[in-house]
Amino acid sequence: MQTWTRRVPAPRHRRAPALASAYLLLGGLYLTMIVLSGAALVTDVSAYDETAELARFAFGVFGLAAAVRAARQPALPGRLRQAWGAVAASFAVLVTSAPLLLFFDRDGTSVAADITHVIFVVALLIALQRFPLAPMNRRDRLKTVLDALIVLVGGTTVLWYTSVDSALVYSIADLALLFVAARALLRGADESAQRPLLLLTAGALVLFVGDAVHGYLDGHGLTTQTSWQFVCWITADALLAAAAVEQLRSRCGVAREPRQGLPIGRFLPFTAVAVAHLLMLAAAVQEGEFSPWGGLALGGAALSALVLYRQALVQRESDEQARTDGLTGLANRSRFRVASHRSLARNASTGILVIDMNGFKEINDTLGHKSGDLVLIAFAEVLRRCVSSPGLPARLGGDEFAVxxxxxxxxxxxxxVAGRIAAALGPVAVDGRLITLAASIGVAVSGPGELTHDELVHRADLAMYRAKALGPDTRWAIWQESLEPDALLSKAS
Structure with a gap:
């Protein structure tokens, strides 16, 4: 067969330099505001509030522009555009509230700051609710909700410890935001918004921490002019603005595979339980009653850690089973797709082999399904020997395999790799009989940014059928344009 060697360079996106500049501008703005606020806090405390509001106003303008642009992207799903519209509304609140607070609430005695902040949180809450999340079955959705409730209980413990005397509406809005953000992190997004959702939920979690710091200071009669509170809030603003920029950048890259749950999300329930026990221990020490309450807190923390560790082991085993073919121990179709999507998303050259065993039906019919299973296991061993890491052999189903x-x-x-597999196939002893392993192998390669997963597998399928048409012996073929149905029709006419 003719070897296909054409390499297609990665596509150049005109908007990529502009978006890179936006990231640089955002990072420079963040560092500048942190330095200015720190200087104001040290040299002129009276100017700290003005500097802090100026910083949030600057991030509000930047985030509003990026979110509005993301909301107007026609290629995005309608639900996702609505989500970015809500993010734009939250930044609009930030832009309008900063000047009002500077000129009409300079002494900080009115409730205007709390009202505008609650509106900001509610708008962000609506945005997270509108984000398209990864599809799940009913049982997985229930597990996600339960994990989010664990995070919610942990957050309630934090606010009870830090903000028990603060406004009730303030705390309820924060807890609702925490629950929705945890649910989004645990469930994950579809291919249109994976990284933007990660940044947006990270911003929401940092905002919650900033509000807890604010509540603690306010509830204990301490000054609110502290760098911790300001750093939390301005970091949250920066992450929200970065999420909008990332959404624009995501439209320039390769589509990603829908992912159930983001990596950081799996640690949230464990973190919530740990924080709750630490606060109980801190309260016992603070009240001078380590015995018995401190010992009970430590015992509860140890029991929770053991139970959660056991749960993590069970979950890891379940995840491994869900990604592995039960008969051969190879990767299954789902894991194969994830590996392919991950490589393509990195704008890397990716190869796919689609392999169909020859004569497998006759083996099943004459020797029985038990012998057929042993043949599949022997074939899987050949793939393991011939495919080195990071290559991934997989069983797609029946007698169909892929790499x-x-x-x-x-x-x-x-x-x-195709040549090694073909050379390694031959007679094997199966259940006391000598059986010759043979297969048809189709090969297709995508240059950086050239093809999607489905297009690449389709090309490998066509090459595999071409190899199968050459006879029952093991053969392998490379995709070429003449194998496409349109090309065959044009040649026949």
Whole structure:
């Protein structure tokens, strides 16, 4: 078969330099405001409030522009555009409230700051509610809600310890935001907004921490002019603005595979339980009653840690089973897709081999399904020997197998793997009988940014059918344009 060696360079996106500049501007703005506020806090405390509000106003303008632009992207789903519209509304509140607070609430005695902050949180809450999340079955959705409730209880413990004397509406809004953010992190987003959702939920969690610091200071009659509170709030603003920029950048890249749950989300329930026990221990020490309350807090923390660790082991085993073929121990179709999408999303050259065993139906019909299973296991062992890491062999179902070769340097690397598999196939002893393993192998390679997963698998399928048409012996073929149905029709006419 003719070797396909055409390399397609990664596509150049005109908006990429502009978006990179936006990130640089955002980072520079963040560092500048942190330095200015720190200087004001040290040299002129009376100017601290003005500097803090100026910083939030600057981030409000930046975030409003980015969120409005994201909300007007026609390529985004309607629900996602609505989410960015709500984010834009939260930044609009920030832009309008900062001047009002500077000129009409200079002494900080009115409730205007609390009202505008609650409106900001509610708008962000609506935005997170509108984000399109990854699809899940009913049981997984219930597990996600339960984990989010664990985070909510932990957050309630934090606010009870820090902000028990603060406004009730303030705390309820924060807790609602915490629950929705935890649920979004635990469930994950679809391919249109994975990284933007991660940044947005991170901003929401940092905002919650800032509000807890504010509540603690306010509830204990301490000064609110502290760098901790300001750093939390301005970091939250920066993360929200970065989320909007990332949403614009995501439209320039390769589509990603929908992901159930973001990596950081799995640690949230454990963190919530740990924080709750630490606060109980801190309260016991603070009140001078370590015995018995401190010992009870430590015992409860130890029991919770053991139970959660056991749960993590069970979950890891369950996840491994969900990604592995039960008969052969190879990766299953789901894990194969994830590995392929991950490589393509990194704008790397990726190779796919689609492999169909020859004569497997006759083996099943004549020797029985038990012998057929042993043949599949023997074939899987050949793939393991021939495919080195980071390549991933997988069983797609029945007698159909596949291999994903992520981040290869040249198409010839994929051809060499196909050649090794073909050379390794031959007679094997199965249940006291000598059976010859044979297969048809199709190979396709995507240059950086060239193809999607489905397009790449389709090309490998066409090459596999071409190899199967050459006879029952083991053969492998490389995709070429003449194998496409349109090309075959044009040739026939």
């Amino acid at each position: 994903v070769l992520p981040e290869i340097n040249h198409p010839e690397e994929a051809y060499e």
